[in-house]
Amino acid sequence: MLVRRHSPSLARFLAGAGAWSSEVDDLIQETLFRAFRRIDSWRGEASFRSWLLTIGGNLLKDEHRKRKGRTVISIEDRDLPDQTDPAGTLMADELASRIQSALGKLPRLQREVFLLRAQQGAEYNDIAAALSTTPGAARVHFHHAVKALKGLVE
Amino acid sequence: MDCDALVDLMPDLAAGRIKWPADAEAHLPNCVECRRSWAVIQAGARVGADAAARINPDQIGGIVFARLAEARRQDRRRKGWVWGTLLAAAAAVLLVVLPPRRQAPAGSAVASVAGITTFTVPVHELEDLDDAELQKLDDQLDGALGAGVSVGAPHLEELTPEEMQRVLNSMES
Numbered sequence: 001m002l003v004r005r006h007s008p009s010l011a012r013f014l015a016g017a018g019a020w021s022s023e024v025d026d027l028i029q030e031t032l033f034r035a036f037r038r039i040d041s042w043r044g045e046a047s048f049r050s051w052l053l054t055i056g057g058n059l060l061k062d063e064h065r066k067r068k069g070r071t072v073i074s075i076e077d078r079d080l081p082d083q084t085d086p087a088g089t090l091m092a093d094e095l096a097s098r099i100q101s102a103l104g105k106l107p108r109l110q111r112e113v114f115l116l117r118a119q120q121g122a123e124y125n126d127i128a129a130a131l132s133t134t135p136g137a138a139r140v141h142f143h144h145a146v147k148a149l150k151g152l153v154e
Numbered sequence: 155m156d157c158d159a160l161v162d163l164m165p166d167l168a169a170g171r172i173k174w175p176a177d178a179e180a181h182l183p184n185c186v187e188c189r190r191s192w193a194v195i196q197a198g199a200r201v202g203a204d205a206a207a208r209i210n211p212d213q214i215g216g217i218v219f220a221r222l223a224e225a226r227r228q229d230r231r232r233k234g235w236v237w238g239t240l241l242a243a244a245a246a247v248l249l250v251v252l253p254p255r256r257q258a259p260a261g262s263a264v265a266s267v268a269g270i271t272t273f274t275v276p277v278h279e280l281e282d283l284d285d286a287e288l289q290k291l292d293d294q295l296d297g298a299l300g301a302g303v304s305v306g307a308p309h310l311e312e313l314t315p316e317e318m319q320r321v322l323n324s325m326e327s
Contacts, residue, residue, distance in 0.1 A: 003215035011209045012202030024205050025214065032218045037225065095193065096200040103201070118165045118198035139162070146161060149194045150187075 003032060006052055009120060013053045016115045018104045019060050027063065031056040046129035050122050054130045057112050095153065102152035106145055113138050114145035155181050157188050164195040 010028045019027055035042075035052050042051050103111050112131060116122040117138075124135040124142075131138065155177040166172045182188050283291065 003218060004211040007209055007211040007214055008206035011206040015202035015205035016198075019205075021205060021208065025209060028209065029214055029217055029221075032214070033221050033225075036218070036222055093200070093204075095197040096203070099194060099197045100201045114198060115201070118168070118195045119201055121165055121169050121171060143158065143161060146191050146194055149198070150190045153194065153197075 006032075006049055009049055010052060010056050012119055013115055014056050014060055016100060016103055016119055017057055017060055017111060018064065023063065027056060027059055030059055034059070047122070047126050049120065050116060050126050050130035053116065053120065054112075057108075061108065098153045099149060102149050105152060106148055109133075110141045110145040110148065113141040114149070117142050157181075157185060157191075160185075160188055161191050161195070164192055165199065168192075168196045168199045 007028055010031060011024050014024050014027050015021070031052060035055050042048065046054070103114065106114070109131065113127055116127045116130065117124070122130070124138045127133075127138040127142075128135040133141075155175065160178050160181055163172065163175075163178060167174060167178070182192065
């Protein structure tokens with residue numbers, strides 16, 4: 001039940017944070033495994049989902065560190081020609097794709113705050129608890145991220 | 155409504171969690187920066203949608219729970235091994251720390267009665283003895299026990315009157 005409820009959010013968050021499509025499945029598995037193994041460390045300050053996403057973000061950071069120096073060419077589904085996709089959806093997805101690329105250029109904290117707020121709909125209090133910061137700082141990071149992304153996607 | 159306040163609301167507006175306040179609705183068409191922010195936040199909400207569509211939560215759940223079960227088994231094995239090691243270590247420490255049982259020192263009270271004649275009587279063979287043999291054995295036992303009692307213990311008739319008085323005094327007190 002928990003897996004079914006939270007896996008899609010995790011997948012979206014991890015993809016937005018820069019995970020390759022080929023590693024999203026493994027990262028979700030590892031995140032859930034670790035979360036269930038140390039469920040007692042979740043003190044309820046942040047929502048369970050935000051706590052889960054933070055674990056996923058930490059795992060992705062470790063993966064990025066290991067990945068340094070390796071060149072892997074990933075063929076994303078969106079790079080493949082899609083014969084069923086209407087033009088309207090393509091245009092809407094294009095900006096999301098550009099945002100996803102631009103997110104990789106933001107500092108990690110800004111990127112994660114932006115994703116937690118814009119993609120996951122978390123409140124500043126929840127984001128602050130999950131990322132060990134204050135709600136005020138989370139709000140500042142979100143506004144900085146929006147401003148930076150506006151500049152990067154133009 | 156100012157721009158920052160509207161940007162704060164945009165994720166909830168984009169997800170349909172709240173309704174557009176009238177002042178926000180009036181502000182957006184007239185503010186270029188807010189329209190750009192709106193486009194970014196709307197697109198941000200869609201980021202990763204394709205990744206979510208590709209995963210199979212049931213399959214992931216199966217793998218995760220199998221791994222958890224295996225991890226629990228390993229934990230139990232590890233705990234059993236740790237307890238076994240601790241018990242073995244505790245037993246070894248006890249063997250080293252506890253002193254061995256002492257030997258009775260020579261010349262003690264136990265040694266002083268060593269003069270008692272030792273004998274063994276195979277009890278199951280008593281039934282086979284005739285009356286004369288039983289009497290002989292009885293005499294031997296009396297002799298041996300009598301000798302044991304007399305070792306180091308003077309007879310009362312050998313005491314002087316003063317010694318006798320001290321013995322009687324000690325018994326009365």
